[in-house]
Amino acid sequence: xxxxxxxxxxxxxxxxxxxxxxxxxxxxxxxxxxxxxxxxxxxxxxxxxxxxxxxxxxxxxxxxxxxxxxxxxxxx
Amino acid sequence: xxxxxxxxxxxxxxxxxxxxxxxxxxxxxxxxxxxxxxxxxxxxxxxxxxxxxxxxxxxxxxxxxxxxxxxxxxxxxxxxxxxxxxxxxxxxxxxxxxxxxxxxxxxxxxxxxxxxxxxxxxxxxxxxxxxxxxxxxxxxxxxxxxxxxxxxxxxxxxxxxxxxxxxxxxxxxxxxxxxxxxxxxxxxxxxxxxxxxxxxxxxxxxxxxxxxxxxxxxxxx
Numbered sequence: 001x002x003x004x005x006x007x008x009x010x011x012x013x014x015x016x017x018x019x020x021x022x023x024x025x026x027x028x029x030x031x032x033x034x035x036x037x038x039x040x041x042x043x044x045x046x047x048x049x050x051x052x053x054x055x056x057x058x059x060x061x062x063x064x065x066x067x068x069x070x071x072x073x074x075x076x
Numbered sequence: 077x078x079x080x081x082x083x084x085x086x087x088x089x090x091x092x093x094x095x096x097x098x099x100x101x102x103x104x105x106x107x108x109x110x111x112x113x114x115x116x117x118x119x120x121x122x123x124x125x126x127x128x129x130x131x132x133x134x135x136x137x138x139x140x141x142x143x144x145x146x147x148x149x150x151x152x153x154x155x156x157x158x159x160x161x162x163x164x165x166x167x168x169x170x171x172x173x174x175x176x177x178x179x180x181x182x183x184x185x186x187x188x189x190x191x192x193x194x195x196x197x198x199x200x201x202x203x204x205x206x207x208x209x210x211x212x213x214x215x216x217x218x219x220x221x222x223x224x225x226x227x228x229x230x231x232x233x234x235x236x237x238x239x240x241x242x243x244x245x246x247x248x249x250x251x252x253x254x255x256x257x258x259x260x261x262x263x264x265x266x267x268x269x270x271x272x273x274x275x276x277x278x279x280x281x282x283x284x285x286x287x288x289x290x291x292x293x294x295x296x297x
Contacts, residue, residue, distance in 0.1 A: 013225060016183050016250070062142060065135055065171065067178045068225055 001046050002076045003055050007064045008039035039069075077296040079105040079121040082149065084140045089126035089162065089271065096273040097123065100289035110143040120296040121158040122149055124165030126218070126271060136179060136221040137167030146172050158202060158296060159265040163219055166257070166267030175258055175267045176234070177226030182219070183250025189218040191281075193245035194256055194270060198238045201259055202295035203266045206287035212245050213284040215270035217256075222269040224251040224258075234258055242268050 009015050015037050022036040042063050044055070055073050064071040079097050083090045090107065097105045105123070106116045115122065130139035140146065146168070153159045153174050161169040169175045182188055191214045196207040207213065226234070231252055234240050242257035249269075257268025272285030 013180075014183070014250070016181050016185050016223070020185055062134070062138065065138070065178055067170075067176075068180065 001048050001050060003044045003046055003050075004074045004076050005042045005044065005055070005059055005063050005071055006039060006074070007042065007059075007069050007071045009037055010068055010070055013068045077101045077103060077120045077293055078116070078118050079103070079123060080108045080115055080119050081105045081123045081125055082108050082110060082145055083125070084110045084127065084129035084143065084164075084168075086129040086131055087125045087127035087164070089164075089273065092271070092273045093123050093125045093162065096276045096285070096289050097121075099276065100286065101293045108145060110140065110145045113144045113148060115145070115148045115152060119152065119157055121160065121292060122152055124149070124159070124161040124168050126163030126165060129164055129168070132221070135167075135171065137164060137169075137171040140164075140168045141171035141173075150174060153260075153265050156262065156264050158292065160203065160292075161265075161267040162271055162273065163217075163222075163269055166269055167221060169265060169267040174265050175260055176230050177224055177252075177258070179221050179269070180223045180225050181221055182223050182248075187218075187220045188222070188249055189216075191216050192248050192256075192270065195243045195245045196241070197243050198241045198259070200238070201241060201263055201266065203259070203288055203291055204241055205295065206291040214275075214282060215272055215285055216274050217248060217270045219249070219269055222249040222251065222256075224255040224269075226252060231255075237261065241266060242270065 018036040018038045025033045059071045196211045199207045199209040243254040272288040275282045275285035
């Protein structure tokens, strides 16, 4: 089984990289980009039957920093 | 004073820290590899050096914070032993949960590598007793992820409890409330982004970092 963990910055945490991307998009002539938030996607190849709680545990203990980030898990 | 410097793959200030500790305390620190599950007995101080451990994979300090030696460091910190984290060491301490908050990409996105003015915000710690509160010193920084972030309640608590130990006295990286270094509530774990070990002798262009090691030597024998 596979799981995709998407890690995003919590609302309210400033994202300097997202802002730089936003500025660069403006520089390329794309108008109307009101905001950009950068995150990361981590794909896990897991043994069949890995319980969802174990994936949650992986996200909380390592994949996301819960001080500044949220995550969501999708089984694919 | 018995000290140890932890060496992670990608540490690059471990020898600078070892030289500073040796010259100022008169005792050579043990160099401890990150895969060691145990620390030497009877340590007074554990120092986590600057560098780019694990290539900053995932997040700066994230992989190192889960390395075998960190379980022993966390245990030692909880026993009250002194722990100093410089730059990447500070990032590791936040990732390990020994200090609150997180260090994000500098607000200007640039790697900042220069001497910066710092205000000593609390000189009543075992790390800073040789400085005066409110004193301005100059210490080099060299980091890409030094932008300190924590929620308002944590920031208020840090300030209210005198746990902001160093503050930038000039714009550097966008850190919340200018925070350059903080200490834990027990007062034995300090993390800071600037590098005091790089300014311990006149030949290095100044000695403003030296007093941190003198303070530790005085406190820890």
